[in-house]
Amino acid sequence: MIAQVIVDIAAKQTDRVFEYHIPDELGEVEIGARVFVPFGPRKLQGFVVGLSEISHFQGKLKDLLLVVDEMPPLTPELVALSQALAKQIFSYRITILKAMLPRVMRANYRKILVPLSDKAKKIPFFQGEPVDLSKITAPKEISFVRKLLNNDDAKIEYLVENKAKVKMQNQYSLCLPKEEYIKIYNSLRQNAVKQKQLLQEIITNYSSFPKMQANLEQDAHLTTATLTSAVKKGWLKKATIEIYRDPFATSAVTPQKKQRIKLNQEQRAALAKLSPAIADAQAQTFLLEGITGSGKTEVYLHAISQTLELGKNALMLVPEISLTPQMVTQVKGRFGAQVAVLHSGLSEGELYDEWRRIRRGEVRVVVGARSAVFAPLTNIGLIVIDEEHESSYKQEDNPRYHARDVALWRSKYNSCPVLLGSATPSLASRARAQKGVYQLLQLKKRANNKQLPQVNLLDLKQADFAGGQFDLSVQLVEAIKARLIKKEQVILMLNRRGFANFMLCRECGYVMQCPNCDLSLTMHKDTGQMQCHYCGYTEAIPAVCPKCHSSKIRFLGTGTQKVQEELTALLPGTRILRMDVDTTRRKGAFKRILDSFGNHEADILLGTQMIAKGLDFSNVTLVGVINADTGLWVPDYNASERTFELLTQVAGRAGRAEKKGEVIIQTFNPDHYAIKFAQTQDYERFYAYEMQMRHAGNYPPYFYTVLISVAAKKEQNAAREAFKIKQRLQANLHPATIILGPTPSAISRLKNQYYYQILVKYKKEANLNNLLHQIQDSAQEVKRYGLNIYIDNEPERIM
Known part of the structure; x- marks a missing residue:
């Protein structure tokens, strides 16, 4: 038998199948197996993507050296998916295959x-x-x-x-009948305290054996020496067994009662349209558009329950790690041990064990962030994507896949429906629903029949400010105080972390910049550092200007750290939790902060966009947006869409239970259409207006787009190569195809690389895919000259 292998080298020359003979001593080798193979003078890891009886290779085939895993880590479905994706997203197949595995399983x-x-x-x-x-x-x-x-x-x-390690623990089982242990206990001398302690544990809890050593040491206060002695005496039998690391070990998830929450009329109507596709195994896509608080999650859970009743499995994606704890709590509360979770917030060991539980068929439901779309789940009957509009579903680094596109491919492979859910669907998804490509389901009322919160716009150009930082208006601070008096909670959002955006010298005008990027350094007061948020460069906060040594330096702009400091000064004794990248680096930090806020251990939750969606706290009656304009003037065609989505989502965190909610949005641009429509939470009018803007500018969803970026240490080299690529595109594409650029990127230098980009906009272009693959292959040749070429199909950001 011959194995067809993709080897672990991401290059044009090796992006093909290599054949290896399977020696008899390796036994049966399956598709999806990880193997070690000889490759020139080296040994490499590879993946078996096919098997055949004969080879067309003229010489003698080399032998496979080793099959790494007992069970192939990749299913035949994922192997087929890697081939399809490689054609769509301009990435070498080995890169995609490796992305499908937990980090710890990469060689x-x-x-x-x-x-x-x-x-x-x-x-x-x-x-x-x-x-x-x-x-x-x-x-x-x-x-x-x-x-x-x-x-x-x-x-x-x-x-x-192979870095993946299985966790092993000692387990002790009993060797004798209970009566024998009683006899031994009675025959022991009085000073055999430890032995009597062990025998007492055995007699009292006879039926609960076998037991793990850790449990015996903790519950019965026994030592390893006592247990080893018992094994020698023939009282216990010791075995080393594999155990799973439990990501829920430190969190108490309360199982919900068997009776399910009763759906309202709108929820029942939505589920009634979805149910036949689940029952009849139809690869159909549904878009569930529901205002914030309309009970989309409950529709998901009922649909998953129906899927499980039919003997099939369900995959559910959420966009942010911060959303995962709350969503997992709900899903695990409903379906118990049948649930596995996959996201980058887990330790490598936990991720490896959860992944293996899925691969072994020990779970029925998988919940996770973007990469969970590659979960090795079989027999899928439903795929759910919550907050489907989120840009975090698009992988920004190689391989640049979109989880929604992968989910649609898996839907066809498994003949199962996909349910996309959002209060603010992406324009692309909504347009497909408008055309009938997706089936539109709508929830227009909150599940508890409560009104949406009142949203007030506050023009910062005319506002009076509390304190001296010009961040918090008097009106917002007074509203916060009123909530605190009533023991209610507040969520405040500022989509900018750190303390100050930049350092300015008032003497010479110097702005402290990152030496690697074309960006100013952000001040982080808590760590005493100036930091680049793109490359991670840091240096100490200066006391004088690094250029002219003047002491007249100012730190301008604002971030979550500065707002927290200002709130503490304005509202002494107020308990404030901050949630941003800086406070959530440690494992489990997301959950600890959210649990603390949910348990009313804090009055204010201050954070970046990670607090804007999915969170459900019944005591939150006020949401404040400190500056709604942070993303509005970003040089990107979808900046207005992102702003509208973010404001609508964060506004939906207020008044979700019995208490009435209020939202205060501070902005310098109260007349901008994205902010005006967010005030009324009117998605339909925003959709109609923004679609006109997209049509006028020839942008998605009216056109497909591809972004080609060229990077080099010398700017002229990047520009020269970009112009060569444009000439190649112009010579081979139709005149109707729009080619913009090349131009320097909005941030022209990142990590000591200058970036030039070309944007291709097209409706029909049969030649483009092959042409882009040729450009991808030629990128391998120019890489030796310090040039890097990146191709992003349907980019989320054009910057």
Whole structure:
């Protein structure tokens, strides 16, 4: 038998199938298996993507070296998906295959030096651990290694290491009848305290064995020595077994009662249209457009329940890690141990174990963020994408896939419906629903029949400010105070983290910039650093101007840190929680902050856009948007859509239960249509207006788009290559296709690379896909000259 393998090198020359003979001793090899293969002088990891009886290769095939996993990590569906995606998103197939696995399952390669001659084997240099060449940095050692290689006293070998580790624990089972343990207990001398303690545990909890060592040590206060002695005496039998790391171990999820929440009329009508597609296994797409608080989640849960009753499995995606704890709590509360969760907030071990539970068919429901769309779930009967409009569903780095597109492919493969849900659907999805490509389901009322919160716009050009920072208006602060008196809670959003946006010298006009990017550094007061939010560069906050050494420096602009400090000064004793990238780096931080706020341990939750969607707190009666304009003037065609979505979503966090809600939006642009329509939460009018704007500008969803970016350390090199690509496009595409650029990106330099970009807008262009693949292949050739070419199909950002 012959294995068709994709090897772990992302390059034009290796982006094809290589054939290897399967030796008899490896047994049966399946599609989707991870294998180690010889490749030139190296050993590489690869994935089996096909099997055949015969080969068309003229020479002798090399043998597979090793099958890594007991069960193939990838299903045949995911292998087929990798091939389809490689054609659509201009990424090499191995990159896609690796993206489908948890980080810990990706191979780690090491170059080691191995002695060959007897003389070399006796050198102290080779005694002990293998010599890792990446750790040889001293000039004398480098020279010594070269001499060994030149004299054939040593050779270089390539090690492929599997980082994935199974967690093992000791388990103790009983060897004797209960009566025997009672006899032994009675025969022990009085001072055999530890032995009596163990036997008492066995007799009292006889039926609960076998037990894990950790439980025995914790519950019965036993030591390893006592347990080892018991094994020698024949009282206990010890076994080492695999256990799963539980991401829910520190959180108490209360199972909900068996009776499900009763749906209202609108929810029942939506579910009635979706149910036949689930029952009849139809690959149909539904768009559930429901105002904030209309009970979309309950429709999801009823649809998942129906899917499980039919013996099928369900996949549910949420856009942000911050949403996952609340959504998981609801889903796990309904479906218990049948639920697995996948997102980057888990430890590598937890992610690996959750992934293996899914692959082994031990769970029925998967909830997770973007990459969970690759979960190795089989027999899928329903795919749900919550907040489908979110840009975080698009992967910005290679491979640049959109989770929604992957879900639609899996829907066809599994013959199952996809349910897209949002209060503010993306214009593309809404347009498809308008044309009948998707079926539109609408929820126009809140589930509890409460009114949407009153939204007030506050013009910052005419506002009076509380404090001296010009961030918080008197009106907003008074509204906060009124809520605090009534023991109600407040959510405040500012979509900008840090303390100040930039440092300005009033003497010479110097602005402190990142040395790697064309951006000013942001001040982070809590860490005492100026930080670049793109490349991570940091340096200490200066006391004087680095250029003219004047002490007349100012830190201008605002961020969540500065607002928190100002709130603390204006409202002494108020309990404030801040939720942004800086406060949620640690594992479990999202959940801890949200749980604390949900338990009324804080009065105000202040955060960036991560607090804007999906959160449901019954005691929140006021939502304040500190500056609605942060994303409004970004040089992107969808800036207005993003602003409208964000404001509508965050406004929906207020008044979700019995208490009436209010929203105050501070803005310098109260007459902008995105802000005006967000005030009335009128999605239909915004959709109609924005579609006119898109039509006038020839932008999606009226046109398809592809963004080609060229990066180089020298700006002229990036520009030259970009113009070459444009000439190639113009020579091969129809005149009706619009080619914009090349122009410098909005942020022209990032991480010491200058970026030029070309935007292609088209309606029908049969030649484009092949042409872009040719450009992708040629990128491999120009890379040696320091040029990088990136192709993004249907980009979420054009900057």
